[in-house]
Amino acid sequence: MNVQKSARKATSDDIIYLDHAATSWPKPPAVLEAVQHALLHESANPGRGSHRMAVQASRTLLKARQQLARLLDVRNPVDIAFTANTTIALNMAIFGYVRPGDHVIATMTEHNSVWRPLEALKRSTGIQVTYIPVDACGQLDLHEVDQAFTAQTRLLICNHSSNLLGSILPAAELAQLAHRHGARILLDIAQSAGHIPVKLQEWEIDMAAFPGHKGLLGPQGTGGLYIAPELDLSPWLYGGTGSQSEEADQPSVRPDRYEPGTPNTPGIAGLAAGVQYVLDQGIESIAAHEQQLVARLWDGLSDIKGLRVLGPAADEPRTGIVSFVMEQQDPAQIAFQLDRQYGIAVRAGMHCTPLAHRMAGTVATGAVRASVGYGTTEQHVDQLLEAVQFIQRTAK
Ligand SMILES: Cc1ncc(COP(=O)(O)O)c(C=O)c1O
Known part of the structure; x- marks a missing residue:
């Protein structure tokens, strides 16, 4: 699926699912x-x-x-x-x-x-x-x-x-x-x-x-x-x-x-x-796959102006979760736009962990969280990056 730059209705057939930290989907x-x-x-x-x-x-x-x-x-x-x-x-x-x-x-x-x-x-x-x-x-x-x-x-x-x-x-x-x-x-x-x-x-x-x-x-x-x-x-x-x-x-x-x-x-x-x-599949190979995707995601998000990526850097040990906040933008609005305009499922808000948000300095706003899984591809990551770039460029 190509990321669309204008509003359109996404269906569950072409969903880009980046919410594996909540529940993995699709199942084998x-x-x-x-x-x-x-x-x-x-x-x-x-x-x-x-x-x-x-x-x-x-x-x-x-x-x-x-x-x-x-x-x-x-x-x-x-x-x-x-x-x-x-x-x-x-x-x-x-x-x-x-x-x-x-x-x-x-x-x-x-x-x-x-x-x-x-x-x-x-x-x-x-x-x-x-x-x-x-x-x-x-x-x-x-x-x-x-x-x-x-x-x-x-x-x-x-x-x-x-x-x-x-x-x-x-x-x-x-x-x-x-x-x-x-x-x-x-x-x-x-x-x-x-x-x-x-x-x-x-x-x-x-x-x-x-x-x-x-x-x-x-x-x-x-x-x-x-x-x-x-x-x-x-x-x-x-x-x-x-x-x-x-x-x-x-x-x-x-x-x-x-x-x-x-x-x-x-x-x-x-x-x-x-x-x-x-x-x-082997747990080591799943871990390597997710680490590689997350590094790509982390690097790409870090390059976007006005974005703060939370947590360890791309080359540190980490699981497939990357959370971020965008200057002056409500995370819930970003997640909504990603879903409705680009068919990309991420999660926004507190993620049930208010203490961690206190540590990250995001307790007032929450954050957008993208999380990869066994079936996520580089193309999915790139589509998210492209969509976030577009949202950032066109933000009021
Ligand atoms: C670290 C952590 N602990 C506990 C839970 C709660 O898991 P469940 O939804 O299976 O009850 C979650 C869910 O996201 C989690 O991320």
Whole structure:
């Protein structure tokens, strides 16, 4: 599709989709086929019956868990519990682990899926929270993190990659730091899973929350939480498991302990196909593809007068997210124009991360965020650059 320089109506057929950080699209065809196959042949209730279709549904879940374990470096697949999204996984981890009187450390680039549960616990149980600032490139001063631990600190929470800046935090070093102080680490891998290598066991991560619908290429309504084997989180929802039905307590066996109610079997079947796609392509090759596109995007946007590009420079390690602000222009208006006139889907606003906007100096306006994925091409990036240049030139 050629970028048009005048207003016209874009259709979903020719959309240039640069909103992978919110949800990846389009999905590989195998994902659609897997969802359909599950709906047609495997949609009995997993874990709740012994007839063939119920057993097949359980197998589908097991297969997805095994593939995720391979991709994310998890020894035992049962340590991964499925959830509907990252937000639920983060809430499960935070409410299941943090106790009254605890001190928690988090970064200033956390999503509101971390910020709001922490603020709610501050209000309801009086926990203490320290938010550590980041620099313009989204990096933490590890000495400052080290200094923030107190005798009461039980949890360090950080995103692996910021959904505003695309910066990447040193997960293994942060885990070491937390453990040295006798605390645990919860890693939010919403923006890294399926985009860059994630090695949960090698890095000694205690808990990790992930979406199925972003880099793992599954349908919406899928995600999960990795919980280290020795860690017993309190369940935050009870009931709805086929196992140990006679007991009043939530089962102790994993993953049932953390999977209340009927799961999204067709969605998880699609997620398994998405993860298989990532495994087949190779995470290193997906990361290299996205890094190359992002460098092109970053360089091109930086050359446009009156534009400020946020986060690390093009040659720094980063994920496929580039956010920017344009002098005197409302980001929402830019995103609207990109969509309606050029058929380019990006996101504008706060991106659910007001603390990060405070750090970037964009809290009053928000920013435009373009994010690339496995299917993005150089041509897509160039079309966005051309459109942004035109908007900047013709801005009133
Ligand atoms: C870093 C980060 N954490 C958490 C979330 C919430 O993810 P979900 O929409 O899967 O709940 C997002 C979503 O964009 C994110 O970018």
